[in-house]
Amino acid sequence: MTAAITSVERDSCAADPIRAEPGTDTVLRGALLDSRRRWRDLVAMAADLAFETDAAGRFVFISPDPVIGWAAGALIGQPAELLLADADGTTGFNPFRPPGPIRRRRAWLRRPDGDSVCLLFAAAPLLDEQGRSFGARGVGQDTTEQDNHDAAMVGALRRVELLDHILWRMRQEVLAPRMMHATLEALVIALGAEGCAVIDMVGDGVQAGVLHQVGAGLPLVRQTVLTLLEAGAPDTTQARTSDGRLVLVCPSQSRLGEQTALALWRQPGGRVWDADELMLAASATGIIRVILGHEVVQREMARQARTDPLTGLLNRRAFLDEMARRVDRLEREGLPGTLMFVDLDNFKELNDRCGHDAGDEALCITAALLRSTLRPTDLVARFGGDEFAMWLDGADEFAAAERAESLRVEGPKALAHLAAGHDLALTMSIGIAPRWPGRGEDIETTIHCADQAMYQVKRGGRGHWRVAQPGRL
Numbered sequence: 001m002t003a004a005i006t007s008v009e010r011d012s013c014a015a016d017p018i019r020a021e022p023g024t025d026t027v028l029r030g031a032l033l034d035s036r037r038r039w040r041d042l043v044a045m046a047a048d049l050a051f052e053t054d055a056a057g058r059f060v061f062i063s064p065d066p067v068i069g070w071a072a073g074a075l076i077g078q079p080a081e082l083l084l085a086d087a088d089g090t091t092g093f094n095p096f097r098p099p100g101p102i103r104r105r106r107a108w109l110r111r112p113d114g115d116s117v118c119l120l121f122a123a124a125p126l127l128d129e130q131g132r133s134f135g136a137r138g139v140g141q142d143t144t145e146q147d148n149h150d151a152a153m154v155g156a157l158r159r160v161e162l163l164d165h166i167l168w169r170m171r172q173e174v175l176a177p178r179m180m181h182a183t184l185e186a187l188v189i190a191l192g193a194e195g196c197a198v199i200d201m202v203g204d205g206v207q208a209g210v211l212h213q214v215g216a217g218l219p220l221v222r223q224t225v226l227t228l229l230e231a232g233a234p235d236t237t238q239a240r241t242s243d244g245r246l247v248l249v250c251p252s253q254s255r256l257g258e259q260t261a262l263a264l265w266r267q268p269g270g271r272v273w274d275a276d277e278l279m280l281a282a283s284a285t286g287i288i289r290v291i292l293g294h295e296v297v298q299r300e301m302a303r304q305a306r307t308d309p310l311t312g313l314l315n316r317r318a319f320l321d322e323m324a325r326r327v328d329r330l331e332r333e334g335l336p337g338t339l340m341f342v343d344l345d346n347f348k349e350l351n352d353r354c355g356h357d358a359g360d361e362a363l364c365i366t367a368a369l370l371r372s373t374l375r376p377t378d379l380v381a382r383f384g385g386d387e388f389a390m391w392l393d394g395a396d397e398f399a400a401a402e403r404a405e406s407l408r409v410e411g412p413k414a415l416a417h418l419a420a421g422h423d424l425a426l427t428m429s430i431g432i433a434p435r436w437p438g439r440g441e442d443i444e445t446t447i448h449c450a451d452q453a454m455y456q457v458k459r460g461g462r463g464h465w466r467v468a469q470p471g472r473l
Contacts, residue, residue, distance in 0.1 A: 176295035244268035311367035319381035427463030
């Protein structure tokens with residue numbers, strides 16, 4: 001590498017205070033030039049830029065050649081500020097006009113291709129005998145790669161800290177929905193978002209399934225979110241809405257194949273999501289995917305804890321819990337409710353003669369028949385064995401009697417094929433107990449009345465229904 005050398009350098013060489021004796025002038029001059037070459041070589045090896053400027057701030061010396069992509073000769077005589085990344089040199093630090101000796105000060109310079117590089121400078125002003133500056137001299141070391149690496153490390157540490165905080169918030173909760181809410185809240189704060197939502201993508205295209213939401217503004221960004229998701233981009237994407245909100249969407253896929261996405265948005269005029277924020281959002285999507293899976297497991301566990309595994313109906317405990325809530329509501333609203341107990345006649349004989357598979361099928365057929373007989377808002381449960389219970393919201397004994405008569409007629413028809421050739425009558429014994437508000441009747445009393453009415457039917461020949469009469473059971 002060679003440096004551009006000007007007349008100023010040559011003058012400085014001539015002005016060197018070394019005095020040669022007669023006859024030794026040639027030797028000394030050669031030694032001096034050799035020393036200057038060594039100095040330039042050492043500077044070129046130790047620095048990515050070495051410079052000297054005059055009183056007007058123009059380059060009179062610059063090394064190596066080329067320097068950060070510029071031809072050294074083209075820069076001689078040019079204002080040094082032309083190299084500053086900020087075109088007018090009014091912002092940031094100007095190493096070419098140091099106020100005094102400086103060390104390890106960073107400045108950004110521009111390359112011929114428009115890119116910027118960061119250099120770490122050591123520089124000092126050149127002063128005359130009166131202490132007046134007539135230029136500056138300094139060296140710079142390119143730290144762009146190291147700075148980028150350091151910035152990446154800082155960004156990674158920041159993401160780790162934020163993810164640790166999000167995970168900490170998540171671990172404070174037990175139920176998956178609350179885990180999700182805590183996670184989304186922490187994410188909104190960490191990313192400076194106005195709000196965020198977890199979107200469920202179903203079938204062809206996107207159907208508006210919002211699984212979870214935190215913050216405001218979703219109706220205003222909904223169409224932009226759907227547009228980004230329908231575009232099918234596999235990676236994180238962002239776009240602005242018509243009112244200036246910046247929307248970020250991170251698609252995801254669960255282990256079971258469900259398509260979901262995390263959507264975040266900033267208020268109008270918010271800055272673009274930077275690379276660190278995009279990486280944090282993508283990492284948070286992985287956490288959200290885990291929570292969604294946990295939510296599915298918890299939901300299934302809750303369903304199994306509340307349902308009969310054979311018929312899929314509510315179990316006894318779940319039925320009584322739900323019935324208690326409904327009785328409280330009906331009491332406040334002044335409406336009646338009716339409890340029905342249904343027992344399969346000759347069920348034990350069916351099991352004994354035809355096997356347990358036939359018995360299980362009979363229970364499943366009965367469950368399906370009960371479901372079809374009731375309204376979607378009513379309750380139906382398998383209490384155990386061959387005994388079922390139904391609760392009719394807002395219905396009196398007359399409405400219940402209509403359904404009981406339908407079951408009395410349709411039940412044997414639906415079950416007849418199971419006992420074909422065994423001379424078994426698979427009928428239903430049904431007890432009905434209405435509950436009217438304002439009478440102070442507790443749930444245990446209603447259950448007792450329905451149970452006793454059902455057993456009266458069994459003792460009376462089976463295959464019928466009976467309404468309990470208050471005070472007569």
